Amino acid sequence: MPDQTADRTDLRGDCARCFGLCCVALPFAASADFAIDKQAGEPCPNLREDHRCGIHARLRDAGFSGCTVYDCFGAGQKVSQVTFGGQDWRAGPPERARRMFDVFPVVRQLHELLLYLSEALTLPPARPLGDDLRRMLEATEELTRRAPQQLAELDVAAHRREVDELLLRTSELVRAGARGRGKDRRGADLMGARLKGADLRGANLRGACLIAADLTRADLRAADMIGADLRDADLGDADLTGAFFLTQPQVDAARGTAGTRLPDSVARPGHWTAQV
Incomplete structure (x- = not known):
């Protein structure tokens, strides 16, 4: 299979291939990070019809610094183009839109785990865990390719605990040789x-x-x-x-x-x- 520890561009957000899911699916509250309140499933008022942000160049000045430090780790384009086959939530029935918004945060968590696992495989002290890390990476990749209904029902917290146990072992190996450990x-x-x-x-x-x-x-x-x-x-x-x-x-x-x-x-x- 292809080298999954190389430059993982698929784990970087690509807004051009996403239907603005982070701007709709996720809630935020008026605070130092966000200028307004927004409910989950409610489009941000700054989201344009082409799924681009209307104030992207001045987010910080407009009071949306929280948007500038968010990354979906590629989950947006995965859900938009793979899970839902390029079907725009705006053009379909409300139930499809709701399912997209439910699935997006699940895939985002899985992609974050893929990012950590991919990095762990590049760390020389973690080589003794190489086989376990690869198996977990492949298992997590498989989960991201499941159908919407399966993703919505996935116990992502349980999977995260399994991955975290392996990442803890990785951490111990990497930090073992550091002064000040x-x-x-x-x-x-x-x-x-x-x-x-x-x-x-x-x-x-x-x-x-x-x-x-x-x-x-x-x-x-x-x-x-x-x-x-x-x-x-x-x-x-x-x-x-x-x-x-x-x-x-x-x-x-x-x-x-x-x-x-x-x-x-x-x-x-x-x-x-x-x-x-």
């Missing part, structure tokens, strides 16, 4: 924490709340970042070389500088300051 901050409440210059090499930061934390010049090399909330965290001049399970939305939600060192798996956000 032993800092277990899994699920820790570090909102606004002063971690300037902190040695977090090989730390377990899975699910940690790092909202608005000061991580300037922190050493985050080889840290497990899966699920860490980095909204408004200051990563100025921090070193995230080799940090793993770090996604683009996490980085986009943080603040950084030209001196911030990032793993190759993510791109430097365009809105970050150019100051060194």
